[in-house]
Amino acid sequence: MDVMAGKVKMTQTTVESAMNPTDAPDRSIRIQAQDVKVHYGAKEALHGVSIEIPDRAVTSFIGPSGCGKSTFLRCINRMNDTIEGARVEGLIKLDGEDIYDPSLDVVELRARIGMVFQKPNPFPKSIYENVAYGPKIHGIATSRTDLDEIVVSSLRRAGLFEEVKDRLNEPGTGLSGGQQQRLCIARAMAVGPEVILMDEPCSALDPIATAIIEELIDELRANYTIVIVTHSMQQAARVSQKTAFFHLGNLIEEGVTEDIFTNPINKQTQDYIMGRIG
Amino acid sequence: MTELSQSNTASRSLAAERARKVKAGLRRRHMTEKIFRGLGIAAIVAALGFVALLFTDVLSKGIPAFTQANLHLEVAYDPAIIKLTPAPVREVGQSDAGFEQANLKWRSSLVLLNWNKVLEVAMRKSAPADYDIDTRQLLTIPETNARHILRERYVEDPGLLGKTISIDLVASANVDNWVKGNIDRDLPDAQQQLGADARALTDFFAENGTLTKDFATGIFTNVDSRAAPASAGLAGAFMGSVYMMLVVIILAVPIGVASAIYLEEFAKKSRLTDIIEVNINNLAAVPSIVFGLLGAAVFINFFHLPISAPLVGGMVLTLMTLPTIIIATRAALQSVSPALRQAALGLGASRTQMVFHHVLPVTFPSILTATIIGVAQALGETAPLLLIGMNAFVASVPASPLDQATALPVQIFLWNGNENRNFFEARTSAAIMVLLGLMILLNAIAIFLRTRLERRA
Numbered sequence: 001m002d003v004m005a006g007k008v009k010m011t012q013t014t015v016e017s018a019m020n021p022t023d024a025p026d027r028s029i030r031i032q033a034q035d036v037k038v039h040y041g042a043k044e045a046l047h048g049v050s051i052e053i054p055d056r057a058v059t060s061f062i063g064p065s066g067c068g069k070s071t072f073l074r075c076i077n078r079m080n081d082t083i084e085g086a087r088v089e090g091l092i093k094l095d096g097e098d099i100y101d102p103s104l105d106v107v108e109l110r111a112r113i114g115m116v117f118q119k120p121n122p123f124p125k126s127i128y129e130n131v132a133y134g135p136k137i138h139g140i141a142t143s144r145t146d147l148d149e150i151v152v153s154s155l156r157r158a159g160l161f162e163e164v165k166d167r168l169n170e171p172g173t174g175l176s177g178g179q180q181q182r183l184c185i186a187r188a189m190a191v192g193p194e195v196i197l198m199d200e201p202c203s204a205l206d207p208i209a210t211a212i213i214e215e216l217i218d219e220l221r222a223n224y225t226i227v228i229v230t231h232s233m234q235q236a237a238r239v240s241q242k243t244a245f246f247h248l249g250n251l252i253e254e255g256v257t258e259d260i261f262t263n264p265i266n267k268q269t270q271d272y273i274m275g276r277i278g
Numbered sequence: 279m280t281e282l283s284q285s286n287t288a289s290r291s292l293a294a295e296r297a298r299k300v301k302a303g304l305r306r307r308h309m310t311e312k313i314f315r316g317l318g319i320a321a322i323v324a325a326l327g328f329v330a331l332l333f334t335d336v337l338s339k340g341i342p343a344f345t346q347a348n349l350h351l352e353v354a355y356d357p358a359i360i361k362l363t364p365a366p367v368r369e370v371g372q373s374d375a376g377f378e379q380a381n382l383k384w385r386s387s388l389v390l391l392n393w394n395k396v397l398e399v400a401m402r403k404s405a406p407a408d409y410d411i412d413t414r415q416l417l418t419i420p421e422t423n424a425r426h427i428l429r430e431r432y433v434e435d436p437g438l439l440g441k442t443i444s445i446d447l448v449a450s451a452n453v454d455n456w457v458k459g460n461i462d463r464d465l466p467d468a469q470q471q472l473g474a475d476a477r478a479l480t481d482f483f484a485e486n487g488t489l490t491k492d493f494a495t496g497i498f499t500n501v502d503s504r505a506a507p508a509s510a511g512l513a514g515a516f517m518g519s520v521y522m523m524l525v526v527i528i529l530a531v532p533i534g535v536a537s538a539i540y541l542e543e544f545a546k547k548s549r550l551t552d553i554i555e556v557n558i559n560n561l562a563a564v565p566s567i568v569f570g571l572l573g574a575a576v577f578i579n580f581f582h583l584p585i586s587a588p589l590v591g592g593m594v595l596t597l598m599t600l601p602t603i604i605i606a607t608r609a610a611l612q613s614v615s616p617a618l619r620q621a622a623l624g625l626g627a628s629r630t631q632m633v634f635h636h637v638l639p640v641t642f643p644s645i646l647t648a649t650i651i652g653v654a655q656a657l658g659e660t661a662p663l664l665l666i667g668m669n670a671f672v673a674s675v676p677a678s679p680l681d682q683a684t685a686l687p688v689q690i691f692l693w694n695g696n697e698n699r700n701f702f703e704a705r706t707s708a709a710i711m712v713l714l715g716l717m718i719l720l721n722a723i724a725i726f727l728r729t730r731l732e733r734r735a
């Protein structure tokens with residue numbers, strides 16, 4: 001283990017064996033980040049993050065507010081490109097391919113890596129249109145019936161369908177905060193991404209809705225790569241197999257979720273988990 | 279225990295102190311709010327007052343112009359006066375040119391006939407028997423184009439010869455002034471524009487129904503006229519303005535909106551875009567007359583486009599309106615929340631899809647309003663048009679944007695300078711009303727579209 005630079009690195013095999021000791025060869029590393037630095041203008045918000053994110057598993061990012069979780073998450077589908085003044089350095093690979101390669105099509109990348117934003121941001125269009133938009137632009141659904149099916153199943157998976165089935169044509173912006181959050185989850189699901197980035201997807205949800213989303217995450221895990229940012233230790237412990245702890249723009253510690261929560265190596269991680277910082 | 283209760287009372291008194299402070303501040307805050315509200319209401323009342331003043335002035339002056347003194351005469355096409363060979367009939371084997379020639383000759387012989395005599399006879403018929411008025415004075419009652427109208431009727435239908443028909447003719451501007459009381463009836467004869475006999479006859483006509491004040495359709499259907507001011511109308515200027523507006527809409531709106539979208543959404547921020555931005559802002563502040571000079575130099579002198587043409591006028595106004603549209607569109611685009619853009623991009627929409635599917639639909643109402651207001655401003659612009667010859671006197675309705683024309687604001691300017699003040703003051707206000715009506719219509723369309731689109735969004 002590499003304790004230099006204040007980080008504890010974990011080799012892939014340990015993560016995999018912890019998650020599923022019998023099925024090791026099927027697992028591989030989906031995303032590799034090396035020394036990722038992000039600047040907002042002159043200010044450096046991430047100071048060199050290196051991490052590997054496993055396929056078909058849930059990785060959670062935890063850490064105090066403002067430590068750079070969202071910033072790092074946005075690097076993975078290049079959403080930082082859209083923020084004026086943001087600059088990303090370092091290397092991020094998806095399936096061994098550099099995603100910052102100039103020849104890479106970021107539209108395709110974002111179709112493969114879906115994102116649920118920290119603040120719900122439904123389109124000012126109908127609920128139906130919100131969910132149908134992704135499949136439409138990517139040509140996933142060609143017929144109206146296909147599209148209907150995708151919309152309904154996506155809303156169902158996000159636990160929203162029953163609440164909105166009678167008002168699919170009403171604007172998505174008219175929903176409550178928690179409903180909007182689930183609408184955004186449904187919208188991201190509808191595209192069928194391989195990697196799903198969720199930035200605090202349950203921050204506005206009641207325990208029941210949270211349970212539905214956690215179930216969804218658990219179910220998706222079988223086929224997808226999921227990264228979730230959360231402020232709830234319990235949630236991280238419940239849904240994720242790997243946990244990374246960020247603090248002040250650094251990745252302090254990462255590893256098998258169980259280990260991080262029961263036996264953190266770094267003092268700061270310990271303090272955070274015990275509720276002494278953050 | 280005691281320590282706790284002590285700190286409790288301490289914090290309670292602190293809270294009371296805080297509440298007192300809030301209360302003390304409250305009065306001041308309410309006061310400021312009241313003062314601000316008062317000032318706001320005063321400003322609005324003042325603004326509305328000025329608008330009301332303007333409207334009452336324009337309306338009170340302009341409305342009388344929409345009625346006009348008309349003469350209803352029984353006109354006899356007396357063969358004794360209209361001594362003429364019959365209209366040429368096409369002979370067998372005659373060439374087109376030959377027939378045309380004969381026709382032209384016939385028409386010019388028509389002009390030489392004494393149509394004034396026909397008119398005079400008709401008028402004397404309505405006057406009291408043996409009324410003593412000399413011909414010259416009698417003919418100041420109808421507008422000077424009356425004889426042309428009688429002739430045109432005949433050209434249209436040569437079968438009128440020997441028949442008597444009733445014809446409505448516009449009375450002259452001076453008669454109009456007299457019957458509307460625009461001129462002081464007690465002024466001495468030397469200062470009156472109509473002779474004493476003509477004045478008396480006018481009053482007689484008004485009494486016996488030969489002269490009535492009717493709705494002045496001529497204002498809308500006629501073109502400007504110098505020789506016959508009473509029949510001067512706005513049709514030419516109106517069409518000129520409509521053509522220019524079309525040119526502005528066709529050119530300025532797509533160019534302006536497209537450049538704003540490009541600059542705001544696609545162009546990489548660089549020194550060049552900064553320079554462009556500064557220049558656009560500066561252009562918006564350039565006096566419109568400068569655009570007129572530019573138009574004259576570039577479109578007319580360099581590209582040799584026709585002078586006085588609505589096309590050129592529209593192009594000059596396009597130059598003038600472009601910065602306004604670009605700035606307004608960019609402001610609208612900038613106001614779109616980044617969250618919406620990220621939502622679209624995060625789903626894998628391309629930049630173009632983001633702009634056209636999400637950003638434009640939410641900004642469309644404000645872009646539309648800004649554009650229509652820009653076009654309305656252009657519609658009211660006068661100065662640049664003077665420099666490209668659109669103040670020329672044009673006595674026909676332009677059939678295309680390349681024909682000579684004038685525009686509504688220019689027509690207002692021209693009429694306002696007319697020497698027959700008594701008559702043209704009302705005409706000017708009437709023209710202002712038409713122009714304002716057009717503007718209100720445009721703004722109403724803007725508001726209508728805006729509310730409709732916003733409801734749909």
Ligand SMILES: Nc1ncnc2c1ncn2[C@@H]1O[C@H](COP(=O)(O)OP(=O)(O)OP(=O)(O)O)[C@@H](O)[C@H]1O
Pocket residue numbers: 040045063064065066067068069070071072083118
């Ligand atoms: N668009 C931006 N422009 C400038 N600075 C930013 C921007 N976004 C984030 N930052 C800064 O980068 C740092 C990391 O922010 P980030 O949003 O990644 O934190 P976070 O860990 O997601 O916090 P939270 O848990 O509150 O969401 C913060 O100091 C923040 O102020």
Ligand SMILES: [Mg+2]
Pocket residue numbers: 069070071118199
């Ligand atoms: Mg965040």
